[in-house]
Amino acid sequence: MFEQRNGILFIGGCSSLDLAASFGTPLYVMDETVIRENCRSYLAAFAAYPAAEVLYASKACMNRSICRIIEEEGLSLDVVSGGELHTALAVGYPPQRIYFHGSNKTLAEMEYALEAGIGCFVVDSGRELNLLSGLASRRGRAARLLLRVTPGIEAHTHEFIRTGQLDSKFGFPLATGQAMEAVEQALRLPFLELAGVHCHIGSQILDTEPFVLAAEVMLDFLAQVRAKTGSALTVLDLGGGLGIHYVDEDDPPTIAAYAASIVAKVREKTEALGLPTPRLLVEPGRSIVGEAGVTLYSVGTIKEIPGVRTYLSVDGGMGDNPRHALYGSRYRALLANKAGFAPRMRVTVAGRHCESGDILIRNLELPAAAEGDILAVLATGAYNYSMSSNYNRFPRPAMVLVGGGRAELIVRRETYADLEALDLVPDRLGAGRPTALPAAGEE
Ligand SMILES: Cc1ncc(COP(=O)(O)O)c(C=O)c1O
DSSP states (O other), rough: OEEEEEEEEEEETEEEHHHHHHHOSSEEEEEHHHHHHHHHHHHHTTTTSSSSEEEGGGGOOHHHHHHHHHHHOOOOOEOHHHHHHHHHHHHHHHHHGEEEOSOOOHHHHHEEEEHHTOSSSOOSSHHHHHHHHHHHHTTSSOOEEEEEEEEOOOOOOOOOOOOSSSOSSSSSTTTTSHHHHHHHHHSSTTTTEEEEEEOOSSSOOOOHHHHHHHHHHHHHHHHHHHHOOOOOEEEEEOOOBOOOOOSSSSSOOOOHHHHHHHHHHHHHHHHHHHHHHOOEEEESSSHHHHEEEEEEEEEEEEEEEEEEEEEEEEEEOTTTTTTTHHHHOOOOOTTTSSSSOOOOOEEEESSSSSSSSSSEEEEEEEOOTTTEEEEEEESSSSSSGGGGGOOGOOOOOEEEEEEEEEEEEOOOOOOHHHHHHHHHOOOOOOHHHHHHHOGOOOO
């Protein structure tokens, strides 16, 4: 994906300096080849299993072009909102391949999804079961669903992104008996077709062990369901969560190793329990798009506090990447115009938002940096653009898709006009007379 030519970083065959000059900074750069290769690795890794389905968790990075690539690669899609669903439908994603997640879906979203004919709901609560049954009854057509179960497994990631443990807003806990009650409720309610169960035990998991454990616990649960209700549920969805390489210490399992460990456990366990081979689903997000992304920033103020630290400020920050501020996430980065140069300084990369916590990277070793340098932060393809905000009314960056030396804009940069486009001013406040706008004011 990366190359260095005469001290310049190339991404997908494109000079990062040309990208920055043509499209401006901050700039999200996505390498199409990496996304496609990751999709293919997932499909190949599960190909030997009789019935597997790989869903892209679109929350990681969603826009129309990314969605087209995922669709072309033959993955199914996990959406968690009417907005993600709408984007998928807008580019012709086959609705049967769409799974609708979310811990508090609105009635309107559920109606929209039913109307669109999506393949499956992943239901998180008794309220949703009742709502779905009611909506499906009115339409006279059964709705297919999985139940989200919290299996009580703690994956070793940051606490805020653990979702499988008992104390979670997501899903029906196994330990309290609520998961079994939900199965019984789903089997009882009319116009519901309960296909199976789902769990998601966390994110940025760097070990196969928690996934294997989750498979084991969930298959035990399927056996209990069969014993208690007589129903053999046929779908086991193990969620997403495979980690990626953010910093040097991260050593994630390969997609192939991850899949092999799960498949081996599912085979062994279903045989031991005498269960039919389930349809196996996984929902990767980060491991499809994370390492495909690089964010380019221009370096601005460099503030040295002797004996304390040096802040290197860039023209973006928590608005385009809130992950360090939210979770303390770590990144590696380099100066794209001084690639391969020896480190000369240690800096803390700060954004330009009005928050002391607006930090992107702490203690980064860089060559001698100067205003105007281009900083390339690596592995920003997941949960950056999709978690971005307009805090301080900074327009969101553009996104460019690169590959084979070609660069195409897939999300245009927001403008000041975009920022005010949704504002309404009640008549009683008057329209105000716009100050004459200086032509060069635009970002
Ligand atoms: C239900 C569910 N599935 C899949 C994912 C994707 O996880 P990841 O991007 O870590 O693969 C998430 C992420 O939060 C999730 O909540």
